[in-house]
Structures are given as structure tokens and as C-alpha cells.
Amino acid sequence: MSARGGKRALYMLLYFKSGAGIDNIISDQKDGGQYLRNRQGNQTLSQKMAEELCPNSVFLRMPVTSIDQSQGGHCTVYTDGGVSFQCRRVIVSVPTSLYHQILFKPALPKGKATLSDNTATGYYTKVIYVFKEPWWQTAGLSGVLDSDKGPIIFTRDTSIPVDDQWSITCFLVGDKGRNWSKLPRAVRLQQAWEQFSRSFGEFVDVPAPTNTLEMDWTKEALFLGAPCPITTPGVLTKVGSELATPVGRVHFVGTEASREWRGYMEGAVRSGQRGGAEVVKALLAESMPRF
Template sequence: MASKIHDVIVVGAGLSGLQAAYDIQKAGLSCIVLEARNRVGGKTWSVPLANGNGTVDIGAAWTNDTNQALIYAYTQKFGIELIKQNTEGNCIFQDKDGETHAFPYGTSPKFTGANVTDLERIRDLVHDLSVAYGSRTGSVEDYDQMSLEQFVISKGGSQKTVDMVRIWSRVMLGVEATEMSAQYFIEYNGKGGGLKTLRSDEKHGGQYLRFREGTQSVSLNLATLLRPKSIHLSQPVVSITDTPGLVTVTTSTGLTFQSRKLILSVPTPLYQDITFSPPLSGGKLTVTTSTTLGYYSKVILCYSSPWWTSLPSGLNACGLAISYQSPVCVLRDTSTSIDGQYSLTCFITGLPGTIWSKLPQHERRAQVLSQVYRLFAGTQSKDDDKEKVKEEVYNPVEVFEQEWTKEEWSKGAPCPVMGPGVLSSVGKALKEKVGNLHFVGTETSDVWAGYMEGAVRSGVRGAKEVIDVLGGERVGAKL
């Protein structure tokens, strides 16, 4: 049996759990954190290159310095250096037939005039609806009973537009546009300021800034602010028993811990891996069993130079590519030139990702390299230039591959998604407490859900809930 009854136990040492524990301890209450992994950070995971040239983020990677205020405040508090996402140069689009073309960053691919107009019309419609939600003025109609794809079709979207929305759905949430509620997608974007904001790499945008030493640097620094021996790693929680005034937690190692309150900071669908007594029921159970995590993988190709910025044809590529082919739907330049780290991050998500994931590792890697070659070689007019591109693509200095869906304690990324009908029926139950149990995580945030900012904000909320009940100094969001 446990030898001490803590004020609070936090399950999960990602950003939301660490933030909750920090606020609770600042309020003078006792708190420990139980983490299943052998590290802190959750989906923030930064790995150094073998050659010593910097790090790569195989999990969360971007922030900004304006509307993601809490994460930005931590970068200032901890002296974490931020670098701007490269947007200088041309993007590349790859169509269904494999044909490629370049287009300036900030513009639409070179579709026919009618298709460009239609794509921008649907983009603006989703953006306006999401901004209306975010400003709490609300949309005229609720679209929860239809999928995102059905929504686009109902608004007269062309096939080219539907195909692009499928890319949005895959790269943003790892699911197909047929699997996600249109209203959920609208609200998800609204929590971050609108579709255009979430997709932007420029000032105020979701992908404006990256972390020189990786996003895990926030989690690692935050963990040092907790009292010594507060974090217990490699302790997967298998059961939670809630009785009046006392919560008992058992881990897979056979250890037992007790507390007056508990904050659960794991992805909602993973609640099913824990035995609750009494069992979760009602809306909380429905939310748990009805939210899904998309298929999400990153393959990061590291090179000795940023060869894509000086292609033989003279095309100055910024490293952003969008593809209707598979397995890679989006490619990003994730270099840190100051450290000599030059990388292209390939996003492999949704249904194409699940198909790709079944292949042996060497075939998965071969498919990725082949597609990256076709993306850049297709912009070259001479065979000799294509050979030069091939030589560059097929000679990475290091390759990282992370399948978040196969990671035991995440099972997908970036956050749980709701299909048609779920949000309107039980969406409010997502962050509702049950007995002595409180629930946090980026998906429960009203601001920047799915992002690091949302995770930290949810941790602030969860801490305030238990502090208000147990007493102690109120701390809010002050860092």
C-alpha cells in the first residue's frame, strides 16, 4: 500500500501534466507525476543528430510569439532560442498524375482559374466560420451531423478542392475528411484563430517559429521547476480507484499511490487502457470511446547542405511541398542552419499512412525517398539536373522515422478527433470532472487545441480546478 497520501497525483508528464503539477506545487500543495515513458515531454520529443549538428523534432515542432502566449513566455523564461520557419522561395505541388509545378509561397497551386477560385472560396468559408466560432459569435448553422468532406461537397466544392481538403484533414489531424465532423474541424480551427492562421507560416501563424534546441526543451525545463523526486518515470498507470476523499492509483510495476485528487493527462482514447473503479459512464464514457487518434508519422531526412534551395534549374525552393500522391502528403524544410542541421520533414498521415505503415522499414524508406526525388526532379528540365537531384536526395546523412500511431503511450497525433454527431451530443463532457478525477490534455483546451499552447492552457485549468477545491494560493496562468 501507499505510505503517503498526496494532495494531487498527475498522470502523464507531457506539457499539460507538467504545467498542472507546477501550478499545484506553487499553491503549496503536494503533488507527484506518474509517467509511463522513460522521459518527460509526451508528444514533444527532440532528438540530437549523431553528428552533433543540432536536433530534430519528431513530435510537436512549431509555435509563435503572439497568440501562443504561454509557450512563448516559457521560451523567454528558459532562454530558449526560436528561429523563423523558412518561407523564402517557391513551393512545389504534385498532382494525382505525378506532374509537379512550382508556385510562390503564399499563393495557391497553379490550378485552372476556376479551380483556384473554388479552392479559395471554400478556404475562406471554413476560415470565416472558424473565426466566428473562435470569437464566440457562433456560426449560423451547426455542421456536426456531416463529415468535413460532405460539408465541402454540399457547398459545391470541385473535385480539386475536395482533394485539397483531404490533405488538410490528413496533415492537420491525421484522419480522412470523411471521418471527421465538419463542425469539429471548424471549431478546431477557431480555437487557433481560424483556418488561415493555423495553416500560416508567417507572423501569428501556427508554424511561424521553431525551437533551435527542440520543443522538448520546454518540457525538460518545466520539469526542473518541480520539487525533487516529484516525477516517477516508467510507471504506466493501469488502474484508478476513486472513493470519497481518496484516489488510489496502481501502476504496471505494482506500485500504489494515493491522493485526494487526480488529474489525468493522457489522450482521451487511451482512458480505455486504464481500469476505472467505478467505471467511467455517461458522456465521459462516450467521449472516451468515440474519439479517435489519426495515423501520424514523420520521416525526417537530414542532409549535409540545403540543396533544395539551390536546384540546378535555378528554382529556389523553400522546402514546402504538397502532394496528392502518397505516402508523403506534405514536406517541410525543418533546418537549423546555425547548427549545420539541414532537414526535410515528410508528413505521412491518414489512410495513405496506414497503408505505408504495413510495409517493411526498407520499403517505407524507399517509397519516401522516391517521392521526394520525384517532387524535386519534376521541376528540373534537363536529365543531367535530375541526376544531380537524385544524388542529393538519396544521400541523407541521417534519417529519423517516428510512427506516433505505433507509440504505445500516444497511439496517434496530434490530438483526438470527433466524427459526425459526437461533438454536439457529448462534446461538453470532454473536460468535465468525475468525482475526484479531473481531465486535461491539449484536446480539452478552448484555445489552440492540438498544439503545445493548448496543452499548457489545459494544465492551468486542471490545476485551478483542484486548487479551488483543496485550497492553497491561486496561481492562474502566471509563469
């Protein structure tokens, strides 16, 4: 392998290692990357946590435009809605690739800026087919499709039996997904359904879905892709160690900054716990009397 090829592979290898190997990160078995799903969706976790906080603790639809720690002793956070907040510490949890959308005062050090300028998320769309009944399970099928032809690259059974909810989620990713996304919506969905019904139709009669859901993460302004920001060749070697490094009173978290389960929700949670612990430790140190 050439040096350049090695640099390209480095992030991929680190990604695999953080999830205990490629077989584990794609596994539906216990402790595998695809093992657990939240019954009512991941947003439920945020909503339930917010309910435990004091009123007016969570502010929505206020994208941060600037973080100013130039005055010393505190930070001022400015938002798109014109509202500002003063605090002693800030935790930034947006993807590294979006740091450039925030004006930092003083500016981020060179290492952090290099990470932001040379990190990107991939193309990632989900199309979910909801059915009246689990026809694939009745036929003894797993609901898993793997293809290199596209536009669907792979599928997973995302049913919730206790709720009588039966669905298969299709993932349209990479260049094939990106090219597919440029088509009109009706054509996109027709192509996806033709591939889906043709593939499973080799083994069983495939009924029409009762509902079809589409989610294109690249069109979400605060994500611009999924599932995880990756660095361009050479960047990880040079400044990768600065992914989780605080800058003054600003701390950085995110799934890409986790040592375990990078790119997964588990990694995001672990990173958040690490960032929270950093802030608590810093605040306690500030409150200690100095002699």
C-alpha cells in the same frame, strides 16, 4: 449538406476555429500554427521543468492502470509497476481515446465513457531527412511540398541554422500513410525518398541525406496516433461539452480539451494551465474553514 455530413464537418470546423482559421493553422508566419519550433526539441521543456522539482517528484515508465476515488477524501493511483500513490486530486492528461486503458473507480459517467469509446486519433508518421547543407534554400525553394498522391502528403523546412542543422520533415498521414506503413521498412523508405527526390528534383539536384529518421505515432502505446483525438459523427454534439469536465477528484486535460489551438502544443499547454487552476481552486476550497 446532409445532417450526417454536417456532423462529420463539425469537429473539423471547431478545429479550424480554435486556431483562428485554416489559413492560420498551416501558416509559417508570425502567430501561425507552424511559426515556432523548439531548438532542442519539445522534450527539452519537460526535462528542464523536471530539473526544478524536488528529487523523486517525477516517475517514468510507470503507466497508470487504475484511479480509485471510491473511498472519498482522496485518490489512489495504481501503476503497471506495482507502485501506488495517494493524493487529494488527480490530473489525467492521456488522450481521451486511451481512457479505456485506465480502470476508474467508480466508473466514469456515461458522457465521459461515450467520449472515450467514440474518439480516435489519426494515422501520423514523420520521416525527417537531414542534409549537410540547405540545398533547397540555396536554390530559392521553401522546402514545402504538398501532394495528394502520397505517401508523403506535405513537408516543412525544420532546419536550425544556429546549430548548422539542416532538415526537411515529411508527413505521411491518413489512409495513404496507413497503407504505406504496412510495407517493409526498406520499401517504405525507398518509396518516400523516390517521391521526395523526384518532386524537388524538378527544380534542383537533390543530394542524398546524411541521416533519415522515422517516427510512427500509431505504434506508440500511449498515443496510438496523432496529432489530436477526434470524435466520431454525432458525439461532439451530444457530449462534447464534457471533454474538460472533472469527475469527482479527477480532472482531465489534453490538447483536444482546449478551446484555443486544439490539436497543437499550444492547446495542450493551455489545457494544462486550466486543469492546474481547477486543482488549486478545489484544494483551497477544501482548506477553507467551515462554520
